[in-house]
Amino acid sequence: MLSIGTAISAFRRSPLLSALSVTTIAFSLFAFGLFGLVALNIRDALRRVEERVEIRAFVADKTPVERLAAVAAEIGAYPEVGIVEIVTQEQALERARKELGEFKDVFDSAILPASLDVKLKPGFRDPGHVRSVAGRMRGYDFVDDIRFGEEWITQLYKLRNIAGVAGAALGLAFAAVAVIIIGATIRMAVLARSTEISIMRFVGATDGFIRRPFLIEGSIKGVLGGALALGLTWLAMRALERYLQFETLFFDGQLATMGLLFGALIGFLGSAVSVGRHLRKV
Amino acid sequence: MIRFQKVTKAYARSGTALRDVNLRVGKGEFVFLTGPSGAGKSTILKLLYMEERPTSGQVRVSGFSSQGLRRRDVPKLRRRLGIVFQDFRLLEDRTAEANVAFALEVTGTPRSAMPGKVSRALAQVGLASKTRAYPRELSGGEQQRVAIARALVNDPFLLIADEPTGNLDERATRGVFQLLREINASGTAVIMATHDLELVRRSEYRTIELNHGEIVFDSAEAAPQAAAMGAD
Numbered sequence: 203m204l205s206i207g208t209a210i211s212a213f214r215r216s217p218l219l220s221a222l223s224v225t226t227i228a229f230s231l232f233a234f235g236l237f238g239l240v241a242l243n244i245r246d247a248l249r250r251v252e253e254r255v256e257i258r259a260f261v262a263d264k265t266p267v268e269r270l271a272a273v274a275a276e277i278g279a280y281p282e283v284g285i286v287e288i289v290t291q292e293q294a295l296e297r298a299r300k301e302l303g304e305f306k307d308v309f310d311s312a313i314l315p316a317s318l319d320v321k322l323k324p325g326f327r328d329p330g331h332v333r334s335v336a337g338r339m340r341g342y343d344f345v346d347d348i349r350f351g352e353e354w355i356t357q358l359y360k361l362r363n364i365a366g367v368a369g370a371a372l373g374l375a376f377a378a379v380a381v382i383i384i385g386a387t388i389r390m391a392v393l394a395r396s397t398e399i400s401i402m403r404f405v406g407a408t409d410g411f412i413r414r415p416f417l418i419e420g421s422i423k424g425v426l427g428g429a430l431a432l433g434l435t436w437l438a439m440r441a442l443e444r445y446l447q448f449e450t451l452f453f454d455g456q457l458a459t460m461g462l463l464f465g466a467l468i469g470f471l472g473s474a475v476s477v478g479r480h481l482r483k484v
Numbered sequence: 485m486i487r488f489q490k491v492t493k494a495y496a497r498s499g500t501a502l503r504d505v506n507l508r509v510g511k512g513e514f515v516f517l518t519g520p521s522g523a524g525k526s527t528i529l530k531l532l533y534m535e536e537r538p539t540s541g542q543v544r545v546s547g548f549s550s551q552g553l554r555r556r557d558v559p560k561l562r563r564r565l566g567i568v569f570q571d572f573r574l575l576e577d578r579t580a581e582a583n584v585a586f587a588l589e590v591t592g593t594p595r596s597a598m599p600g601k602v603s604r605a606l607a608q609v610g611l612a613s614k615t616r617a618y619p620r621e622l623s624g625g626e627q628q629r630v631a632i633a634r635a636l637v638n639d640p641f642l643l644i645a646d647e648p649t650g651n652l653d654e655r656a657t658r659g660v661f662q663l664l665r666e667i668n669a670s671g672t673a674v675i676m677a678t679h680d681l682e683l684v685r686r687s688e689y690r691t692i693e694l695n696h697g698e699i700v701f702d703s704a705e706a707a708p709q710a711a712a713m714g715a716d
Contacts, residue, residue: 215577401573404533405587405634406563408556 424469
């Protein structure tokens with residue numbers, strides 16, 4: 203309780219330095235947050251594209267519908283498969299006419315074959331799984347041809363992997379910069395109270411007693427900085443939406459809470475390192 | 485109560501600060517440490533409150549030994565000591581009573597017991613009427629008295645004073661010294677490092693003079709010799 207009181211009174215005693223710390227934390231986390239937001243939206247865009255990954259098995263003419271239904275049920279039982287849809291020749295014609303409106307008169311129901319359209323479950327949409335499911339489907343004697351845009355899926359996954367690695371590297375770099383800047387700011391706060399720390403030591407305070415208020419103060423600053431960063435990121439997102447005229451995805455409650463906890467963790471660790479280093483010196 | 489056994493303290497950069505020092509201080513004694521700058525006075529004090537550890541030899545302070553004392557046990561020793569510095573080391577943004585109470589907060593004294601202890605300590609140093617004053621509103625002598633009150637509030641058995649009158653004028657020096665005498669008279673041992681030879685000469689207390697890290701004079705050892713020579 204005393205430590206919490208001491209931590210809060212530190213804000214009151216040096217409001218300017220505390221405001222500076224919180225602002226620095228906020229801007230460091232804001233940069234991190236903006237990056238996170240971009241990463242989140244890229245991931246969402248890729249997920250949407252991924253959802254369109256589909257295996258289409260074209261079926262020989264005159265294959266009985268009952269046989270198609272039985273095989274569709276079999277394929278539907280594959281662990282990778284989410285949805286299996288039987289598309290009859292008429293439905294294929296309807297779809298083609300809808301998708302290629304200007305050529306609608308060209309199509310004749312006899313041209314387009316019936317098909318089994320298979321959508322995979324999330325986590326199984328990578329080239330390997332797609333190829334594996336397609337291979338098994340090719341084994342049915344009534345399947346004339348199979349299309350799944352192999353090159354397109356490979357490119358998509360390459361892009362996804364590059365985005366993932368670049369995102370992780372950039373994220374780590376942003377986090378490291380944030381930790382360094384925040385650590386330096388907290389170190390300033392520690393140095394500003396070095397007299398107090400030395401007096402504490404001379405009158406018999408334990409290292410834990412000295413450290414506690416700084417850790418609490420650092421965590422509070424981290425949470426406040428995190429909240430401010432979240433607000434700034436939201437404002438930046440709204441401004442971008444208005445300027446670029448497209449809708450973006452913002453952090454959900456869970457991610458926002460994680461952001462605040464991350465702020466608290468950085469504040470805590472920054473304080474622990476700064477105070478620890480200071481205590482070893484004095 | 486205090487014992488230095490063949491204590492040497494060497495620093496990597498500045499060389500040997502103390503060389504083979506042997507010293508005993510008994511309960512309730514008043515001891516002056518004198519000598520020129522760099523003689524080793526402050527090093528002896530730092531070894532007493534275990535801010536420094538000897539390079540060789542052993543320092544014992546009331547059951548605490550420099551050999552094997554863990555860092556986390558040092559606060560236990562310091563809670564039984566009072567330490568006063570030349571530059572007072574008061575918290576500028578706290579009143580006199582808050583500065584004194586600080587030493588109690590740190591040692592986990594119950595809040596209810598604090599006001600009484602703080603008032604008594606400030607009354608003991610003659611500042612009962614200035615409890616709400618901030619350090620900047622007090623004279624140098626008064627600030628040093630607040631520092632002494634802070635050192636006394638935990639009832640130490642030993643008061644360590646490092647040049648406590650170094651920043652004070654003649655009158656304030658006399659006042660602070662008188663206060664230290666009274667504290668000693670009530671049973672607390674006092675070890676005071678000072679440059680003020682006039683102060684030392686005027687008093688009857690034990691004086692240890694250091695030079696180049698060695699004890700060159702100890703009045704406690706000289707007195708029996710002088711008495712023996714007189715008898716001859």
